[in-house]
Amino acid sequence: MSVEAEPRMVGVDLQENEENRAIVEAVEADNEDLTVRHMPGLIRLTKPGRLVINQASVEQRLGRPWETHEFQLAIVSYFGEIVEWDDDEIVIAWKH
Amino acid sequence: MPVVAISEYKFPSKSRQELYGDDQLVHVWWKGNPWFVAAGCFRFPKAMPWGDFVGVLKGFYTADPDFVPDSLDSVQWVIDDQEVTPDPSASMEANGVGHKSLVQFSV
Amino acid sequence: MSVPTQKPVRKLSMKQRYSALTHDLDWPLSYVEEDDAFPYTKFEGIKVHDWSKWEDPFRLTVESYNKYQAEKDRRLYAVLDGFAQSQGQLSLSDASYMNAMKIFLQGIPSGEYQAHRNFAHLARYLNGPGARFASLCQSMDELRHAQTEIHTLSHYNKFFGGMHDWNKMSDRVWYLSVPKSFFDDAGTAGPFEWLIAIGFSFEYLLTNLLFVPFMSGAAFNGDLPTMTFGFSAQSDESRHMTLGLEGIKFMLEQDEDNLPIVQAWLDKWFWRGYRLISLVAGMMDYMLPKRVMSWKEAFELYFEEQMLNGLFKDLAYYGIKPPRDVEWAIQEKEILSHQVYWILYQFSHAAAFTTTVPNAQDQAWLAEAYPETWPIYKSVVWDKAQKVMDEGGRYFNPGLPQLCQVCQIPMGFTEPGDPMTQCQRHSIYEGERYDTCSDGCKWIFEREPEKYVQAWLPVHQIYQGNCGGPTLPDVAVWYGLEPGDGGEYVGSMDQLDWAAWHASTVKEG
Ligand SMILES: [Fe+2]
Numbered sequence: 001m002s003v004e005a006e007p008r009m010v011g012v013d014l015q016e017n018e019e020n021r022a023i024v025e026a027v028e029a030d031n032e033d034l035t036v037r038h039m040p041g042l043i044r045l046t047k048p049g050r051l052v053i054n055q056a057s058v059e060q061r062l063g064r065p066w067e068t069h070e071f072q073l074a075i076v077s078y079f080g081e082i083v084e085w086d087d088d089e090i091v092i093a094w095k096h
Numbered sequence: 097m098p099v100v101a102i103s104e105y106k107f108p109s110k111s112r113q114e115l116y117g118d119d120q121l122v123h124v125w126w127k128g129n130p131w132f133v134a135a136g137c138f139r140f141p142k143a144m145p146w147g148d149f150v151g152v153l154k155g156f157y158t159a160d161p162d163f164v165p166d167s168l169d170s171v172q173w174v175i176d177d178q179e180v181t182p183d184p185s186a187s188m189e190a191n192g193v194g195h196k197s198l199v200q201f202s203v
Numbered sequence: 204m205s206v207p208t209q210k211p212v213r214k215l216s217m218k219q220r221y222s223a224l225t226h227d228l229d230w231p232l233s234y235v236e237e238d239d240a241f242p243y244t245k246f247e248g249i250k251v252h253d254w255s256k257w258e259d260p261f262r263l264t265v266e267s268y269n270k271y272q273a274e275k276d277r278r279l280y281a282v283l284d285g286f287a288q289s290q291g292q293l294s295l296s297d298a299s300y301m302n303a304m305k306i307f308l309q310g311i312p313s314g315e316y317q318a319h320r321n322f323a324h325l326a327r328y329l330n331g332p333g334a335r336f337a338s339l340c341q342s343m344d345e346l347r348h349a350q351t352e353i354h355t356l357s358h359y360n361k362f363f364g365g366m367h368d369w370n371k372m373s374d375r376v377w378y379l380s381v382p383k384s385f386f387d388d389a390g391t392a393g394p395f396e397w398l399i400a401i402g403f404s405f406e407y408l409l410t411n412l413l414f415v416p417f418m419s420g421a422a423f424n425g426d427l428p429t430m431t432f433g434f435s436a437q438s439d440e441s442r443h444m445t446l447g448l449e450g451i452k453f454m455l456e457q458d459e460d461n462l463p464i465v466q467a468w469l470d471k472w473f474w475r476g477y478r479l480i481s482l483v484a485g486m487m488d489y490m491l492p493k494r495v496m497s498w499k500e501a502f503e504l505y506f507e508e509q510m511l512n513g514l515f516k517d518l519a520y521y522g523i524k525p526p527r528d529v530e531w532a533i534q535e536k537e538i539l540s541h542q543v544y545w546i547l548y549q550f551s552h553a554a555a556f557t558t559t560v561p562n563a564q565d566q567a568w569l570a571e572a573y574p575e576t577w578p579i580y581k582s583v584v585w586d587k588a589q590k591v592m593d594e595g596g597r598y599f600n601p602g603l604p605q606l607c608q609v610c611q612i613p614m615g616f617t618e619p620g621d622p623m624t625q626c627q628r629h630s631i632y633e634g635e636r637y638d639t640c641s642d643g644c645k646w647i648f649e650r651e652p653e654k655y656v657q658a659w660l661p662v663h664q665i666y667q668g669n670c671g672g673p674t675l676p677d678v679a680v681w682y683g684l685e686p687g688d689g690g691e692y693v694g695s696m697d698q699l700d701w702a703a704w705h706a707s708t709v710k711e712g
């Protein structure tokens with residue numbers, strides 16, 4: 001395998017449902033170069049480098065308060081490392 | 097390498113020969129025929145004559161519709177990676193078949 | 204919707220709350236030595252200098268854990284009720300789909316329960332409070348998984364064969380010794396090896412291959428309860444993956460001397476886990492009437508792309524290399540499912556699921572998914588199996604197979620690059636011969652022969668007379684098999700019932 005100039009991909013798989021649509025829209029808005037793939041029951045979001053889920057963006061689209069812990073109800077799987085899970089954001093990236 | 101453990105770690109084999117009395121397990125592999133997905137495992141008396149053993153196989157492999165039983169009379173037998181010409185009247189043990197040995201042939 | 208609609212006013216941030224409710228609840232020991240309180244964290248050779256460095260990125264507290272787990276269960280049980288009330292079993296893609304769920308029920312909940320027990324052990328015996336709390340959460344999750352799986356699939360037990368004695372079967376039946384021995388192996392290791400075995404190698408490296416395509420497959424085949432259960436469990440899995448990743452990084456960061464130990468465990472458990480989920484490969488490609496993706500595609504996506512091109516570059520920082528037998532697994536992706544299903548096909552008379560020759564539609568899919576290898580298997584085995592069927596027969600292997608001493612799967616895997624020659628590996632230990640299916644299993648055996656000489660190999664146990672009697676019918680009774688559980692799908696009770704339910708007059712299940 002050669003050394004890539006591109007940052008490595010990270011990603012997250014979410015359950016496809018009404019509520020998660022707001023999360024997907026928020027992630028799409030806040031992350032450039034996001035790839036969205038639909039599979040039965042699932043939405044897969046991938047992106048080179050670093051993927052951010054912002055509380056404020058999700059709340060704006062949901063129209064109600066949303067605490068980042070709620071993301072646990074949406075997530076099916078991920079790859080990368082959860083480098084931050086705080087009140088206002090969740091960040092998935094590789095550390096090294 | 098020994099198992100890293102909190103105390104001495106030593107247990108007998110759960111399939112050692114003595115558990116089978118005068119018998120032993122024998123693996124038989126028709127190499128190159130995927131119809132039988134894996135080698136077969138049999139329990140046979142150590143004293144069973146090789147010829148009787150081949151007789152059992154002639155019946156067993158009829159589960160392959162393309163099998164010709166007499167073809168087993170002219171195969172090259174291999175026991176535990178050694179090509180051999182077994183003596184049909186001598187026992188399997190005398191012919192070099194041990195516990196869990198692999199007897200292989202191809203047609 | 205029971206998630207709170209009002210944001211509670213909080214004095215502490217998430218970070219502070221987590222710290223206050225996990226790490227800060229710990230206390231220094233005063234009248235016992237640390238080694239007496241935590242007697243199992245030294246013997247494996249892992250050196251830990253500072254347990255407080257273990258952080259759970261999820262920052263879960265008991266309160267938030269309970270709240271979200273309860274919500275997950277509520278959502279699941281709502282779906283289960285709706286499905287049962289609407290006779291959802293009638294809208295599955297086909298009755299043959301259930302075969303995949305039979306294997307799932309027979310093999311998985313007991314594994315979940317084992318995971319529950321061993322994480323409970325870690326929740327007591329790891330020195331650090333962060334690590335203990337994450338283990339406690341996982342322990343409770345695994346119990347929930349076992350219970351919800353059993354509950355979810357119990358609905359199908361009213362209508363389909365093979366699901367009535369899953370618990371007894373998981374303890375006794377030949378193919379179920381594969382998952383059982385896997386968890387026995389991991390559970391009898393020390394706590395750090397368990398973390399690498401289950402937390403890291405299984406949960407992080409491989410579980411996506413098991414759950415994601417499978418649950419997506421359930422969605423595609425009209426199996427709403429399994430899909431919902433699967434996604435519900437999988438949402439916990441994200442936390443488990445994190446625990447595994449945190450675990451391996453913690454060990455690597457604590458002391459350089461831990462690297463070779465961790466690497467060897469990783470090499471072992473990658474292969475153990477990979478061999479275990481080969482059963483899933485056969486299920487995915489052959490047992491789902493409608494497929495989402497092939498095993499090969501899932502392997503490329505979830506393993507090669509995410510793990511080899513992502514994770515292992517990260518771990519290279521610590522000196523970790525990809526698992527020693529990874530190349531073998533990569534080349535096997537073209538043939539693995541063909542081989543596994545051919546094993547299941549010819550021994551399904553002694554199983555609690557049915558199999559059949561892939562129909563025209565299945566064959567078209569297989570030809571597209573595996574353009575190189577499917578034609579070989581079609582011409583060499585399946586056309587012949589179909590011919591036997593056409594002549595009124597059904598091919599079952601008349602004997603018992605040679606089993607791998609380590610993974611316990613019948614030795615039907617082949618040499619790399621030679622799909623017609625089964626791979627035979629042998630080791631002699633204390634004068635006795637032991638057989639393994641691959642370089643990976645052979646290496647594992649020779650690393651710890653004392654462990655694997657005790658393997659409860661179903662075939663050997665039958666020959667020793669420990670499985671109900673000398674004949675196949677005796678063994679079937681001891682396995683808990685009933686008429687209609689196993690054998691050929693065409694003409695099976697499941698298929699006939701299914702046809703009757705969909706005939707103009709719907710009879711009672
Ligand atoms: Fe689980």
Ligand SMILES: [Fe+2]
Pocket residue numbers: 478607608609610611612639640641644
């Ligand atoms: Fe093996």
